[in-house]
Amino acid sequence: AAGVIQSPRHLIKEKRETATLKCYPIPRHDTVYWYQQGPGQDPQFLISFYEKMQSDKGSIPDRFSAQQFSDYHSELNMSSLELGDSALYFCASSRLERGGPVRRDTQYFGPGTRLTVL
């Protein structure tokens, strides 16, 4: 079965540079989520998009922005990179699954992009 695709898998940047991470959701999935996992940490939710509109916002720094495109892929743009941004960045996707008034989707995660800021 097709999975979530993330590119690049590894990225090395200098401080104050910019980076763009890409995510291609599972076919027919309409929702994309971004997470950041620091070394030895649990994943922290950054932001999500449903049908190309921002849906929920977590602990995403103002230096980061993201969007979802018409083909449902998403990009996470990171500017003025800091040493502390070094982490594994996961994208997850899901398909809207309603159970009454609320969503009950399962989020499927990609392999992640390992960002190293020097």
Add this chain to the structure above:
Amino acid sequence: AQSVAQPEDQVNVAEGNPLTVKCTYSVSGNPYLFWYVQYPNRGLQFLLKYITGDNLVKGSYGFEAEFNKSQTSFHLKKPSALVSDSALYFCAVHSGGGADGLTFGKGTHLIIQP
């Protein structure tokens, strides 16, 4: 606010023995609970979820989890552990609202000894 606690950083089990990885949660409203497994330098793999219905949820690779509302717990279990089950396990909760992010526990390292 919602939260998840995994009280054990590490669990050691002999191969062939039953295993339990503990998780407790705190949410307002109905809980939507998940277990994921992470192998070194890999993404998170979905194991199982509890939305509603039977308190015993069966998932992938022979894992199951028991939802206990009175104890606000969602412990992961497997009757007979395999060495290949050694990995990092995360419990997560979802508010069930919009496209909300998951809130994860700190993770539990499961080590299966041959």
